Amino acid sequence: MSEQVIAAIDGSEFSEGVCDYAAWASLALNAPLCFVHVLDNHSAAPSEQDLSGNLHFGAREHLMEELSALDEQRAKVNREQGKLMLEAAQKRTKAKDISDSTTRQLNGTLVETLVALEKDIRLLVVGKRGETAHQASGHLGANLERVVREMHRPILMVPATFKRPEKVLIAFDGSKTARKGVEMLARSPLFAGSECHVLIVGAETAENHSQLDWALDNLREAGHQAEGAIRAGDVDEALQAYVQEHGIDLLVMGAYGHSRIRHLLVGSTTTAMLRGSHIPVLILR
Known part of the structure; x- marks a missing residue:
């Protein structure tokens, strides 16, 4: 596979900026553009508490079954939401003369997934903060800190709004x-x-x-x-x-x-x- 501009998108306010800067880089570098959405279905799992307490026999097992079903439903919703985001990203870049971008939805932690893709990356484009950090205006996000430490490819960290660099x-x-x-x-x-x-x-x-x-x-x-x-x-x-x-x-x-x-x-x-x-x-x- 040829080296690509990889754009990591999520549901944060920075996703549009990621799309626009990735499109700009793809055109300038004459490199294929691929949007990646990483599903980490365990990152927001409900904490396991001691649910035994004074519950009668069988109640705890029933509750565990319900929690498991909720986890499966949440994973399905996250997967569908991710597909919609990837489709929206492709649609946005078509307006910027990129008609052949690709998408990948992968399971795993963000950092490990991106490191595994490293050999295919010419430039990695990421938002300044991830989906779960969008409320913390002064916090970069542990994920991006780890990406910077562990990746050995150029990383373009972008704000929410695109401006062509002059x-x-x-x-x-x-x-x-x-x-x-x-x-x-x-x-x-x-x-x-x-x-x-x-x-x-x-x-x-x-x-x-x-x-x-x-x-x-x-x-x-x-x-x-x-x-x-x-x-x-x-x-x-x-x-x-x-x-x-x-x-x-x-x-x-x-x-x-x-x-x-x-x-x-x-x-x-x-x-x-x-x-x-x-x-x-x-x-x-």
């Missing part, structure tokens, strides 16, 4: 893998015609200036309008400030080695940069 910022730390990220950004059809920005968070040293010049030269040689800066301070605060000042539409970050940026992404908690971002974040591994 200004792109890459957080750069000068490492070998960060340089690969700049080279990917320079040549990727996703960013053809985009204005590219590079930000190094650190001290104003000759080494950092040399690294910044290298990154800007690579982007300009690839035909991009490019500019950049070196700023001191916390990584997340510096990135957020730069995004606001320059009207950035998409942020590119990488889980690089043992750098400060890697710690930001795969540390014990997800940074405020991801939780608070109102723009898409492309995470490179």
Whole structure:
């Protein structure tokens, strides 16, 4: 199977954004688009309590049978609801000149299912929060945190509303893998015609200036309008400030080695940069 743009959809408010960004990426990359809905029928199962109490003989068994029947009914409803969401996603992308998208409904936990699909993924598009976290406006969601840690494919985390990226910022730390990220950004059809920005968070040293010049030269040689800066301070605060000042539409970050940026992404908690971002974040591994 050829590498695809995989869009993970659920019933959250971010599903439309996932559809639209996935359609944009599929067209730009000239890659097949597949919508995936994962059924985890045990994630919301009722808690098993001690139902023996003073119930007369046979009552507990009867109640267990009823609970089992309810579980089966809930699984059926979730399956049908998922099929409707997949159909709606395909219909939405047909209006964006994509007529041959595919759908898959899979059973299992979200993270394990996506990891199993990894060999087929060119780009994974996910909403900022999942279905069960839509009420928690400041919480990224444990599922996405685990996906970021365990996947080794590019992940595009998107907001609820689509905006075509015209200004792109890459957080750069000068490492070998960060340089690969700049080279990917320079040549990727996703960013053809985009204005590219590079930000190094650190001290104003000759080494950092040399690294910044290298990154800007690579982007300009690839035909991009490019500019950049070196700023001191916390990584997340510096990135957020730069995004606001320059009207950035998409942020590119990488889980690089043992750098400060890697710690930001795969540390014990997800940074405020991801939780608070109102723009898409492309995470490179």
